[in-house]
Amino acid sequence: xxxxxxxxxxxxxxxxxxxxxxxxxxxxxxxxxxxxxxxxxxxxxxxxxxxxxxxxxxxxxxxxxxxxxxxxxxxxxxxxxxxxxxxxxxxxxxxxxxxxxxxxxxxxxxxxxxxxxxxxxxxxxxxxxxxxxxxxxxxxxxxxxxxxxxxxxxxxxxxxxxxxxxxxxxxxxxxxxxxxxxxxxxxxxxxxxxxxxxxxxxxxxxxxxxxxxxxxxxxxxxxxxxxxxxxxxxxxxxxxxxxxxxxxxxxxxxxxxxxxxxxxxxxxxxxxxxxxxxxxxxxxxxxxxxxxxxxxxxxxxxxxxxxxxxxxxxxxxxxxxxxxxxxxxxxxxxxxxxxxxxxxxxxxxxxxxxx
Numbered sequence: 526x527x528x529x530x531x532x533x534x535x536x537x538x539x540x541x542x543x544x545x546x547x548x549x550x551x552x553x554x555x556x557x558x559x560x561x562x563x564x565x566x567x568x569x570x571x572x573x574x575x576x577x578x579x580x581x582x583x584x585x586x587x588x589x590x591x592x593x594x595x596x597x598x599x600x601x602x603x604x605x606x607x608x609x610x611x612x613x614x615x616x617x618x619x620x621x622x623x624x625x626x627x628x629x630x631x632x633x634x635x636x637x638x639x640x641x642x643x644x645x646x647x648x649x650x651x652x653x654x655x656x657x658x659x660x661x662x663x664x665x666x667x668x669x670x671x672x673x674x675x676x677x678x679x680x681x682x683x684x685x686x687x688x689x690x691x692x693x694x695x696x697x698x699x700x701x702x703x704x705x706x707x708x709x710x711x712x713x714x715x716x717x718x719x720x721x722x723x724x725x726x727x728x729x730x731x732x733x734x735x736x737x738x739x740x741x742x743x744x745x746x747x748x749x750x751x752x753x754x755x756x757x758x759x760x761x762x763x764x765x766x767x768x769x770x771x772x773x774x775x776x777x778x779x780x781x782x783x784x785x786x787x788x789x790x791x792x793x794x795x796x797x798x799x800x801x802x803x804x805x806x807x808x809x810x811x812x813x814x815x816x817x818x819x820x821x822x823x824x825x826x827x828x829x830x831x832x833x834x835x836x837x838x839x840x841x842x843x844x845x846x847x848x849x850x851x852x853x854x855x856x857x858x859x860x861x862x863x864x865x866x867x868x869x870x871x872x873x874x875x876x877x878x879x880x
Contacts (some may be wrong), residue, residue: 530684534839537680538581539574540697541846545799546570548729550739558730562740565853569805569812581839584820591878593831594864598646606620608643609661612636613668620662622670637671638863641678648681651832655682663703673844674735676700681835693734704728732847735762735802742787749779750803754818754850758825761854790793800846819845819863826857 546567552558560566601880615636620631624843637721666675677725683696705724781792782804804811822845826838845853 526583527677528836529687529729531836532582533684533687533840534680535578535581535585536693536834537628537697538842538846539578541569542574542577544729545733545736545801546574546602548725549733552730559631560730560734563737563739565740566715566736566801566805569808570733570802572809572812573701573801573815576812577819580816581842584823585836585839587831588827590833591828591831592833592860593827593829595642595645595745595837596831596833598642598864598867600643600646605643605647605658608640609665612665614639616665616669620668620670633669634859635863637669637674638859639867640665641674642860642863642867644678645681645835645837648685663706666703666707667678667710668862670711671706672704673847675707676704677840677843678839679703681837684835694866727795728795728797731793732797733799733802734795734797735780735784735793736799737803738784738788738792739802739806742784744780744783744787744806751807752762752815754803755821757850757854758857761858765855765858766853798847798849798852803849818850822853829861 548567549558549560549565550563553560555562600731615629615633619627619633621630621633621637640662644662647658660683661866662675662678666672668676679700683699687693687696701724708724708727784790784792800815801812806815819842823838823842825837826841830837832838837857841857
């Protein structure tokens with residue numbers, strides 16, 4: 526029997542396929558936006574949606590709970606209010622929307638992940654108040670300009686209150702409004718209408734735009750797109766270390782090179798990403814391989830984080846769907862690094878190492 530949280534997180538993930546499939550076609554039909562292959566994008570997104578639901582539902586139905594790094598974490602001695610007040614000035618100094626390269630940006634990235642993990646750990650305790658944590662998370666997200674990490678921080682808290690299907694719909698609307706709100710504050714001179722449209726257009730159109738680029742390029746099967754994601758968890762540290770010494774190793778597939786050669790355009794010119802763009806050139810085979818890759822990600826991360834209290838690995842599939850494999854696994858490695866740092870600090874505190 527699949528757990529309620531797991532079932533609704535699978536629904537949440539699968540909705541992204543429908544969102545990325547329907548929004549471009551809607552904007553092309555209603556507002557004359559240009560998105561080559563919008564119909565084909567919808568067809569393959571729908572197939573991805575159906576296959577994702579089937580594979581992940583069956584896996585979670587038979588998978589046994591397992592322990593992981595997150596099960597042993599505790600923030601009982603640290604006030605969330607103090608953590609909030611310490612995080613806020615860091616995001617003011619180095620917001621994600623403006624600074625991603627400085628030393629302060631690295632500190633902000635650590636603090637951002639730390640907040641997400643804190644929310645995850647606290648979400649397993651029903652005594653914590655929901656509203657105060659939601660408000661603090663929204664404030665940090667608006668100041669920082671980053672949506673994804675704080676979105677992932679909010680979901681476990683909001684999902685634990687779902688007992689009926691209508692509650693799930695309310696959670697979806699709340700998360701959608703949160704994403705639009707953060708995006709709204711990133712736009713200079715934005716009007717009230719932008720609060721409801723900017724997030725949909727920004728994420729729903731430009732997020733899957735790479736699919737249109739691949740279809741326009743008429744690219745055939747891209748072998749590197751098949752192989753590289755599966756070995757990324759292993760090779761990423763090597764790539765990262767090499768980058769520190771200014772050695773440029775291939776960090777992802779060669780799709781960006783192929784797009785530039787064929788179209789003279791930057792792959793995903795407005796940022797964003799939709800995993801289907803790496804596989805749509807392979808047709809139905811690509812849809813199958815993409816879903817096997819997502820299941821592969823889930824199995825590895827499930828072992829790392831654990832699944833007894835909440836399906837955090839399932840939640841991270843949101844990021845896997847809307848990020849390149851390199852970006853996704855870099856985020857996972859960073860989560861592991863922050864968790865290990867927390868464990869070391871907790872151990873030293875218990876041993877009175879700072880006295």
